[in-house]
Amino acid sequence: NxxxxxxxxxxxxxxxxxxxxxxxxDMNHNYMYWYRQDPGMGLKLIYYSVGAGITDKGEVPNxxxxxxxxxxxxxxxxxxxxxxxxxxxxxxxxxxxxxxPQHFGDGTRLSIL
Amino acid sequence: DAKTTQPPSMxxxxxxxxxxxxxxxxxxxxxxxxxxxxxxxxxxxYIIHGLKNNETNEMASLIITEDRKSSTLILPHATLRDTAxxxxxxxxxxxxxxxxxxxxTRVLVKP
Numbered sequence: 001n002x003x004x005x006x007x008x009x010x011x012x013x014x015x016x017x018x019x020x021x022x023x024x025x026d027m028n029h030n031y032m033y034w035y036r037q038d039p040g041m042g043l044k045l046i047y048y049s050v051g052a053g054i055t056d057k058g059e060v061p062n063x064x065x066x067x068x069x070x071x072x073x074x075x076x077x078x079x080x081x082x083x084x085x086x087x088x089x090x091x092x093x094x095x096x097x098x099x100x101p102q103h104f105g106d107g108t109r110l111s112i113l
Numbered sequence: 114d115a116k117t118t119q120p121p122s123m124x125x126x127x128x129x130x131x132x133x134x135x136x137x138x139x140x141x142x143x144x145x146x147x148x149x150x151x152x153x154x155x156x157x158x159y160i161i162h163g164l165k166n167n168e169t170n171e172m173a174s175l176i177i178t179e180d181r182k183s184s185t186l187i188l189p190h191a192t193l194r195d196t197a198x199x200x201x202x203x204x205x206x207x208x209x210x211x212x213x214x215x216x217x218t219r220v221l222v223k224p
Contacts, residue, residue: 104156
């Protein structure tokens with residue numbers, strides 16, 4: 001049971017490039033989330049999904065896009081990378097229903113130069 | 114979701130109990146109290162959660178006051194590996210189970 005798996009672990013992008021951060025979970029969780037964490041700060045929610053085909057914005061969605069075509073996968077897309085998007089990105093998942101905790105991946109460390 | 118207030122940092126002696134306070138005076142009746150921790154730069158790790166009653170698991174105990182306006186996370190025998198940032202989060206069980214992270218408490222366990 002791998003839990004939440006994120007790829008890649010590290011990436012350096014040039015300004016204006018695009019990339020997709022991958023996230024997959026094998027726990028059959030309906031809910032999935034993307035957070036970013038800037039140095040010395042707490043996590044901020046970018047997007048979340050309550051099931052396949054359903055996504056919604058979080059606190060800081062600008063500059064990102066998501067899709068949820070399957071229960072297992074929740075990729076995060078950066079279309080035009082900017083230095084302000086340099087951060088650590090965490091994906092998480094949880095069962096639906098009240099009170100269920102979220103389970104986090106190990107993160108993707110992204111630098112935009 | 115209700116806002117939480119935690120001390121920015123605290124030290125603890127190895128082998129002693131660590132008591133981490135959290136104030137959440139605006140909590141509403143259907144909101145849970147969650148505790149997560151983040152060791153170095155790893156992904157946050159779920160510790161424990163509760164609604165009204167005190168809770169205990171293999172990692173920690175959660176004590177919630179009767180008026181639910183504050184809570185305490187207790188690590189019964191702190192080890193060096195418990196050095197981490199601990200986040201107290203209050204959220205409802207609806208609206209996608211979203212979490213709002215504050216600054217947390219940076220706990221340093223000393224030998």
